[in-house]
Amino acid sequence: MPSVLDAWFVSEILVHEASLAAYLRRCWPRPDELHDLRQEVYVRVYEAAGKTLPSMPKSFLFATARHLMTDRLRRARVVRIDPVGDPDAWNVLVDECSPERWCGGRQVLARLARALDRLPDRCREVVWLRRVEELSQKEVAVRMGISEKTVEKHLAKGMRLLAAQFHGEDGLPAAVDHHTTGRRMRQGLGPDGQPED
Amino acid sequence: MDSLRIEQAAAAWLARREGDHWNPAQAAALEQWLAADTAHRVAFLRLRSAWEQAGRLKALGAGLPRGRVPPRGQWDAAWPALEAASAVDAPGPRARVDAALAGVRFRPREQAPPAVGGRQRLAGIVALAGLFALAIGASRQAEVPPASFHSALGEVVPVTLNDGSDAVLGSDSRIEVRLSPRRRAIALTRGEAIFDVARDPQRPFVVEAGERQVVAVGTRFSVRRDGAQVQVVVTEGTVRLEPVAGGSSLPSALLPAGSVALAGPDGVSVLSPGVEAATRRLAWRDGDLSFEDLPLAEALAEFNRYNPRPLELADPSLATLRVGGSFRWSEPERFVDLVEQLFPVRAERRPDRVLLHRR
Numbered sequence A: 001m002p003s004v005l006d007a008w009f010v011s012e013i014l015v016h017e018a019s020l021a022a023y024l025r026r027c028w029p030r031p032d033e034l035h036d037l038r039q040e041v042y043v044r045v046y047e048a049a050g051k052t053l054p055s056m057p058k059s060f061l062f063a064t065a066r067h068l069m070t071d072r073l074r075r076a077r078v079v080r081i082d083p084v085g086d087p088d089a090w091n092v093l094v095d096e097c098s099p100e101r102w103c104g105g106r107q108v109l110a111r112l113a114r115a116l117d118r119l120p121d122r123c124r125e126v127v128w129l130r131r132v133e134e135l136s137q138k139e140v141a142v143r144m145g146i147s148e149k150t151v152e153k154h155l156a157k158g159m160r161l162l163a164a165q166f167h168g169e170d171g172l173p174a175a176v177d178h179h180t181t182g183r184r185m186r187q188g189l190g191p192d193g194q195p196e197d
Numbered sequence B: 001m002d003s004l005r006i007e008q009a010a011a012a013w014l015a016r017r018e019g020d021h022w023n024p025a026q027a028a029a030l031e032q033w034l035a036a037d038t039a040h041r042v043a044f045l046r047l048r049s050a051w052e053q054a055g056r057l058k059a060l061g062a063g064l065p066r067g068r069v070p071p072r073g074q075w076d077a078a079w080p081a082l083e084a085a086s087a088v089d090a091p092g093p094r095a096r097v098d099a100a101l102a103g104v105r106f107r108p109r110e111q112a113p114p115a116v117g118g119r120q121r122l123a124g125i126v127a128l129a130g131l132f133a134l135a136i137g138a139s140r141q142a143e144v145p146p147a148s149f150h151s152a153l154g155e156v157v158p159v160t161l162n163d164g165s166d167a168v169l170g171s172d173s174r175i176e177v178r179l180s181p182r183r184r185a186i187a188l189t190r191g192e193a194i195f196d197v198a199r200d201p202q203r204p205f206v207v208e209a210g211e212r213q214v215v216a217v218g219t220r221f222s223v224r225r226d227g228a229q230v231q232v233v234v235t236e237g238t239v240r241l242e243p244v245a246g247g248s249s250l251p252s253a254l255l256p257a258g259s260v261a262l263a264g265p266d267g268v269s270v271l272s273p274g275v276e277a278a279t280r281r282l283a284w285r286d287g288d289l290s291f292e293d294l295p296l297a298e299a300l301a302e303f304n305r306y307n308p309r310p311l312e313l314a315d316p317s318l319a320t321l322r323v324g325g326s327f328r329w330s331e332p333e334r335f336v337d338l339v340e341q342l343f344p345v346r347a348e349r350r351p352d353r354v355l356l357h358r359r
Helices: A004-027 A031-051 A057-078 A105-117 A121-132 A137-144 A148-167 A178-192 B002-018 B024-036 B038-061 B074-078 B080-085 B093-102 B119-137 B275-280 B296-304 B316-320 B332-342
Strands: B147-150 B157-160 B166-169 B174-179 B184-190 B192-196 B205-209 B212-216 B220-226 B229-236 B238-243 B253-256 B260-264 B267-271 B288-295 B311-313 B322-328 B345-349 B354-358
Touching: A004 A031, A004 A057, A004 A148, A004 B038, A031 A057, A031 B002, A031 B038, A057 B157, A057 B166, A105 A121, A105 A148, A105 B038, A121 A137, A121 A148, A121 B038, A137 A148, A148 B002, A148 B038, B002 B024, B002 B038, B024 B038, B147 B157, B147 B166, B166 B174, B184 B192, B184 B220, B192 B205, B205 B220, B212 B220, B229 B238, B229 B253, B229 B275, B253 B267, B275 B288, B288 B296, B296 B311, B296 B316, B296 B322, B296 B332, B311 B316, B311 B332, B316 B354, B322 B332, B332 B345, B332 B354
Parallel strands: B184 B205, B311 B354
Antiparallel strands: B147 B174, B157 B166, B166 B192, B174 B184, B192 B220, B205 B212, B212 B238, B220 B229, B229 B260, B238 B253, B260 B267, B288 B322, B345 B354
16 A cells, blocks of 8 residues: 555655644634645645646645635635635745654654653553554453453544644644643544543 | 544544454455545545654653553653754744744745855855755756646636646636746746746746746736737736847836736836736636726627627727626626617627627
């Protein structure tokens, strides 16, 4: 499955997620649609790149985001939803948008460590035992006294939360108190409604 | 929300793949799931790349007793320097990024390069050039093969160019795009196009139209050809209108946002109707033609740019009647109906054209 296109997408597009998220958040007034918007931007970029690889991926990414918002705005106008956003504000000077490249190994590690610490307790435990100590799923299940299925669920949740932190979309201030973090994590669990055990 | 569900499904796949019971049948099922929708694939790639990076966390486990999950927060104390070094992770990054973004707009490039003073200045410029090379060089390919785009009569075609710029082709128009590391060269060989230029100070964006060219760095403008005449409308930033390289000694003009320039063989005339009025001139992109006190003959010419069945004046004395308003360019019949109601005009509707007579 690893293909040139996939590698390109990870190294040239995903590295800009923090900038992209900031850009979308600034332009688009409905926070609940941001996740969806981001995904559609990625889909468009990936599909376009399958035909020709853009020579300037970051510019291409932001142009795609701008297009998508314009399209949605246009559709929204047809059904007379309140006008949203300010198209004039969409022309961001992309090169100055924000810091993005994944930096050196130590910085990445620091970021990952912080992301790890923001996981809910059980989830953090599973991630630590599986990813760091490389225990098998079964061993983790026995040690924690939960089913293997539950280990897998915690792992999947950890993957999502880590990705959000790592790619930078969810760049919470470091000095957030624990209570807030916990609540946010539960929101992150969201519509799948899986209970925490 | 759909995208959240997809992300959850992608995470479930990834967790299962990492689990103890992964087998070829499941691998095949995953491939199938990924192939079913690009949204699945990008969601999966996103989670997988973060999970692969998370393998670095093993470095934290080195030297710790196995089987015990360390308490939170002990890494932060270990590397206070990293906190400061990594701007992305520093407290309140979002606020800072937003503040930095708030004032950012396309800005025209400085015209004259700064005069180089002493050694230090030179060093600064070299360093800056290096930064640019870092920022842009990594992703830029040597040269993209030339591409051409065109639209049929009555069509408006949006195009995203390889450098991230957008173009919208008006009816019956054609552009040829040649991107190189030094220059983005667009030839407008017929018709009209709006350009929304991705900013790239290292590569000017040059639109050639016959004897003229329009040079921009990051801005929005349109160029249109009418025979030997070239019309340029600028709605954002600044562009420079100049003769093509090696061309005649035609004057060049700097056009700020809100200007409309008409360049003919004899020279350039520039109007400054303002950004709003300039933007109205580009309403064709959304299917509209917006006239303000325009001679009827010119209004008909506008409709004829989009429609195969031309509107023509049988009586030249009608040419100077003046019309205003917004019209759909795809509906010339409605325009003719209105003209018949408002003016002493009778339309003769032939299969291949519509003739306007004085009533």
